[in-house]
Amino acid sequence: xxxxxxxxxxxxxxxxxxxxxxxxxxxxxxxxxxxxxxxxxxxxxxxxxxxxxxxxxxxxxxxxxxxxxxxxxxxxxxxxxxxxxxxxxxxxxxxxxxxxxxxxxxxxxxxxxxxxxxxxxxxxxxxxxxxxxxxxxxxxxxxxxxxxxxxxxxxxxxxxxxxxxxxxxxxxxxxxxxxxxxxxxxxxxxxxxxxxxxxxxxxxxxxxxxxxxxxxxxxxxxxxxxxxxxxxxxxxxxxxxxxxxxxxxxxxxxxxxxxxxx
Amino acid sequence: xxxxxxxxxxxxxxxxxxxxxxxxxxxxxxxxxxxxxxxxxxxxxxxxxxxxxxxxxxxxxxxxxxxxxxxxxxxxxxxxxxxxxxxxxxxxxxxxxxxxxxxxxxxxxxxxxxxxxxxxxxxxxxxxxxxxxxxxxxxxxxxxxxxxxxxxxxxxxxxxxxxxxxxxxxxxxxxxxxxxxxxxxxxxxxxxxxxxxxxxxxxxxxxxxxxxxxxxxxxxxxxxxxxxxxxxxxxxxxxxxxxxxxxxxxxxxxxxxxxxxxxxxx
Numbered sequence: 265x266x267x268x269x270x271x272x273x274x275x276x277x278x279x280x281x282x283x284x285x286x287x288x289x290x291x292x293x294x295x296x297x298x299x300x301x302x303x304x305x306x307x308x309x310x311x312x313x314x315x316x317x318x319x320x321x322x323x324x325x326x327x328x329x330x331x332x333x334x335x336x337x338x339x340x341x342x343x344x345x346x347x348x349x350x351x352x353x354x355x356x357x358x359x360x361x362x363x364x365x366x367x368x369x370x371x372x373x374x375x376x377x378x379x380x381x382x383x384x385x386x387x388x389x390x391x392x393x394x395x396x397x398x399x400x401x402x403x404x405x406x407x408x409x410x411x412x413x414x415x416x417x418x419x420x421x422x423x424x425x426x427x428x429x430x431x432x433x434x435x436x437x438x439x440x441x442x443x444x445x446x447x448x449x450x451x452x453x454x455x456x457x458x459x460x461x462x463x464x465x466x467x468x469x470x471x472x473x474x475x476x477x478x479x480x481x482x483x484x485x486x487x488x489x490x491x492x493x494x495x496x497x498x499x500x501x502x503x504x505x506x507x508x509x510x511x512x513x514x515x516x517x518x519x520x521x522x523x524x525x526x
Numbered sequence: 527x528x529x530x531x532x533x534x535x536x537x538x539x540x541x542x543x544x545x546x547x548x549x550x551x552x553x554x555x556x557x558x559x560x561x562x563x564x565x566x567x568x569x570x571x572x573x574x575x576x577x578x579x580x581x582x583x584x585x586x587x588x589x590x591x592x593x594x595x596x597x598x599x600x601x602x603x604x605x606x607x608x609x610x611x612x613x614x615x616x617x618x619x620x621x622x623x624x625x626x627x628x629x630x631x632x633x634x635x636x637x638x639x640x641x642x643x644x645x646x647x648x649x650x651x652x653x654x655x656x657x658x659x660x661x662x663x664x665x666x667x668x669x670x671x672x673x674x675x676x677x678x679x680x681x682x683x684x685x686x687x688x689x690x691x692x693x694x695x696x697x698x699x700x701x702x703x704x705x706x707x708x709x710x711x712x713x714x715x716x717x718x719x720x721x722x723x724x725x726x727x728x729x730x731x732x733x734x735x736x737x738x739x740x741x742x743x744x745x746x747x748x749x750x751x752x753x754x755x756x757x758x759x760x761x762x763x764x765x766x767x768x769x770x771x772x773x774x775x776x777x778x779x780x781x782x783x784x785x786x787x788x789x790x791x792x
Binding site for chain 2: 307441446461
């Protein structure tokens with residue numbers, strides 16, 4: 265474990281040094297995120313021109329949820345897409361060999377080797393948006409709620425990570441599908457709104473089958489006091505389950521990998 | 527060699543290339559229909575048993591099915607291709623051919639749209655069997671008018687995308703400009719809601735600029751929401767004006783950009 269961390273730390277140092285050469289990208293990234301957030305808020309405002317609640321949530325509650333959505337987008341764009349997201353190409357070209365010969369756990373290394381550091385600002389901006397929305401609601405979360413939120417958010421990040429691992433494991437079977445990450449993007453679109461806003465069948469899908477509900481609805485609910493803090497423990501349990509499932513899928517998938525020469 | 531034979535060869539080639547990537551294309555297609563599907567889900571919840579701005583649940587269903595189909599028929603990815611062609615020099619061998627690279631791009635569009643839109647059409651027909659809300663009366667006149675509007679919209683979106691891609695001659699952020707345009711068109715082209723549900727001032731801006739012509743107008747034609755001769759002529763007129771505008775912009779960007787490109791290479 266310590267070895268993995270030391271190795272990753274070395275990679276991250278090079279990574280950061282590289283990125284610091286392109287500081288204009290920082291400005292572009294922040295502007296892009298702000299534009300993206302503005303679009304989401306305008307969309308919401310458009311819906312609320314014609315209604316006063318969506319699935320029982322009012323405007324600012326959903327803005328809290330959008331903040332959570334943006335925070336997780338930051339995790340995805342900064343860590344997952346540059347890391348595990350580039351797996352498909354490597355499976356096809358056989359470059360994965362270079363990872364497998366390293367004396368570290370391949371899943372851990374593949375997942376966290378590369379960072380898009382500028383996108384970490386998405387996390388900051390997302391949390392700021394959630395905080396602002398809470399302020400507008402005139403609600404200060406209790407310490408208990410904050411702890412529950414922290415736990416639920418961490419669980420959400422684990423769920424998102426596990427879904428990526430599951431999808432990328434498919435790459436070992438469907439080598440020619442280079443854009444498999446698009447499947448995630450399509451699913452994650454559903455996490456922009458509280459699950460209660462969707463018709464019954466879709467809600468079932470998002471809670472139980474593809475656990476997207478646990479990524480935004482639950483943390484946002486914990487923060488606004490919509491759900492009892494204890495639910496964060498259930499979220500942690502769900503995250504642990506999905507993580508184990510993903511770990512298993514990865515193991516099975518890796519056994520299929522034949523390498524560049526095979 | 528006649529143009530029909532040239533285009534037949536180009537389209538055949540594009541079709542076969544796409545065939546290799548058919549699984550990827552299905553995923554892009556899925557991604558493309560998610561946005562209207564979610565918008566439909568939300569408006570469905572808002573409409574409940576009543577209406578919103580004159581739209582009941584079934585109207586929303588038809589509208590967003592229309593958006594899925596017509597967006598797929600009119601969308602153009604060319605700015606992404608051109609950006610890559612220009613930055614990575616893949617434009618060079620295309621310039622050496624005795625055929626303007628735009629023809630290859632047009633053929634790619636035709637092959638891609640024929641493949642993806644027919645998938646959506648089949649899904650729609652199956653859905654209509656099970657779900658009466660999304661059935662449309664098949665009036666030949668309406669379908670013919672929609673077809674014309676779709677061709678104009680597709681042409682215009684092609685020129686917009688191509689022109690934006692050509693900006694790569696000058697900037698490394700051409701695709702970012704296209705993303706910006708996509709963000710604005712989310713509202714103004716009617717992707718997130720029928721234009722009737724926007725604030726009236728915004729909706730009229732969308733009608734004066736090219737955005738309504740891109741998507742909302744053909745969708746309204748298809749779903750039977752254009753009433754009377756005057757709105758019909760106005761809609762087609764706006765489409766034509768902006769089609770010409772973007773075609774000229776594309777021409778200008780091409781000649782100027784190429785001069786600049788040559789200067790860099792020489």
